[in-house]
Amino acid sequence: MSSRTIAASWLATRIAMGRSSAGLARGRARLWRRLQPALRHTPALASFAGRPLADFPITEIASLRADYGRWNSLGVSHDQLHAAALDAERGGSGEVAQGVVAGYSTGGRGVRGLFVASAEERADYIGQILARAVPVTALLKPMRLALMLRANSSLYSDSASARRAFLHLSLDLPPAEAAAALARFSPTVLIAPAHRLVQLADEGTALPALIRLFYGAEPMSAAERAFVADVLGVRPDPIYQATEGFLGAACPRGALHLNDHSLEVELEPVAGTEGYRPIVTDLRRVSQPIVRVRTDDYLELDPDGCSCGYAGRVIRPVMGRATEIWRWPGRVVTPNQISAAMDALLPPPAQWQAIAAANHLELRLDRSIPRRDAIADGLREALDLPVPVILGETPPELPAPKRVRLRGAGAAHD
Numbered sequence: 001m002s003s004r005t006i007a008a009s010w011l012a013t014r015i016a017m018g019r020s021s022a023g024l025a026r027g028r029a030r031l032w033r034r035l036q037p038a039l040r041h042t043p044a045l046a047s048f049a050g051r052p053l054a055d056f057p058i059t060e061i062a063s064l065r066a067d068y069g070r071w072n073s074l075g076v077s078h079d080q081l082h083a084a085a086l087d088a089e090r091g092g093s094g095e096v097a098q099g100v101v102a103g104y105s106t107g108g109r110g111v112r113g114l115f116v117a118s119a120e121e122r123a124d125y126i127g128q129i130l131a132r133a134v135p136v137t138a139l140l141k142p143m144r145l146a147l148m149l150r151a152n153s154s155l156y157s158d159s160a161s162a163r164r165a166f167l168h169l170s171l172d173l174p175p176a177e178a179a180a181a182l183a184r185f186s187p188t189v190l191i192a193p194a195h196r197l198v199q200l201a202d203e204g205t206a207l208p209a210l211i212r213l214f215y216g217a218e219p220m221s222a223a224e225r226a227f228v229a230d231v232l233g234v235r236p237d238p239i240y241q242a243t244e245g246f247l248g249a250a251c252p253r254g255a256l257h258l259n260d261h262s263l264e265v266e267l268e269p270v271a272g273t274e275g276y277r278p279i280v281t282d283l284r285r286v287s288q289p290i291v292r293v294r295t296d297d298y299l300e301l302d303p304d305g306c307s308c309g310y311a312g313r314v315i316r317p318v319m320g321r322a323t324e325i326w327r328w329p330g331r332v333v334t335p336n337q338i339s340a341a342m343d344a345l346l347p348p349p350a351q352w353q354a355i356a357a358a359n360h361l362e363l364r365l366d367r368s369i370p371r372r373d374a375i376a377d378g379l380r381e382a383l384d385l386p387v388p389v390i391l392g393e394t395p396p397e398l399p400a401p402k403r404v405r406l407r408g409a410g411a412a413h414d
Contacts, residue, residue: 009127
């Protein structure tokens with residue numbers, strides 16, 4: 001991987017972070033024009049190449065996952081890509097062509113996403129991550145990046161260099177072993193799922209060298225962020241990464257900005273709420289073009305904005321999916337509202353899970369938690385639910401590999 005490409009991507013991103021909203025829009029228009037040759041070689045998009053973005057159809061993520069062969073510009077089949085991603089999962093190179101690798105996302109809810117990236121695209125990704133997530137002053141010193149994911153990914157491991165050490169820790173590691181390994185490595189930057197950071201804090205892990213701490217793959221409540229920050233000494237901030245692209249990251253002030261310098265993110269209103277579903281176009285990926293792909297995430301704009309200087313739109317931390325919105329006649333409850341209500345009723349590290357049905361809500365709590373009936377009653381009152389809240393007989397499911405707190409598609413109640 002070219003360190004020159006990483007540096008060029010870092011510089012381009014830093015420059016873009018100083019542009020106005022209008023300047024970012026002009027930059028996106030330039031990137032869109034440069035993307036057209038790759039679109040002509042992508043079967044799912046070839047017939048639309050050269051036309052305005054608005055002329056392209058909106059595609060559901062399930063359609064993309066049904067045939068990745070149609071969603072790459074390399075002429076690689078769906079089966080070849082899955083074989084390469086499985087090879088990477090088992091510790092192989094995952095290579096589908098010289099310098100081009102495939103891999104799986106963290107997954108955990110149905111079909112896992114699959115990504116394809118060339119060496120240049122991986123270097124560009126690393127450059128963007130470093131520009132968006134790491135203070136400039138920190139780049140002048142040796143850096144130790146630790147990543148906790150189900151499987152290693154070249155998107156991150158390729159960041160290793162003489163000045164950047166990299167450690168991957170599998171989610172299969174017991175919390176105590178993971179904490180000990182991190183203490184030995186002493187990372188300056190750590191990225192992990194929310195539930196893992198809560199476990200590390202519950203273990204009393206000391207990581208004195210940390211300068212930035214990120215959570216991804218699953219939501220993290222405000223109370224959990226405060227709990228982890230109190231123990232680890234660094235505030236955990238969201239990094240918004242999906243198979244569809246590097247969608248956003250928190251700035252040093254903690255505000256979650258969309259990557260409006262490299263993505264066209266259209267916001268589709270969600271009925272009955274103040275939120276949106278994102279329709280994503282990644283303007284810098286050519287091996288696996290992502291154009292107007294609708295994700296299932298539920299986003300809310302942050303009305304407070306941010307004065308850090310980056311004009312990328314500010315959203316609230318992503319707390320769930322559009323299919324996790326609870327809908328009953330005359331009542332709509334969003335993941336953000338559910339998280340805030342549970343924060344007030346059950347402080348971390350206690351875990352919970354809520355499963356919505358047409359005529360009740362099942363709340364799963366560990367039996368060691370006191371006053372469980374009061375918590376169930378408090379949740380119904382706090383959210384003004386039109387159905388009873390019953391305590392489940394089973395405890396919350398263990399994260400495997402993601403923590404899933406909300407179940408029950410709200411659409412089923414419409």
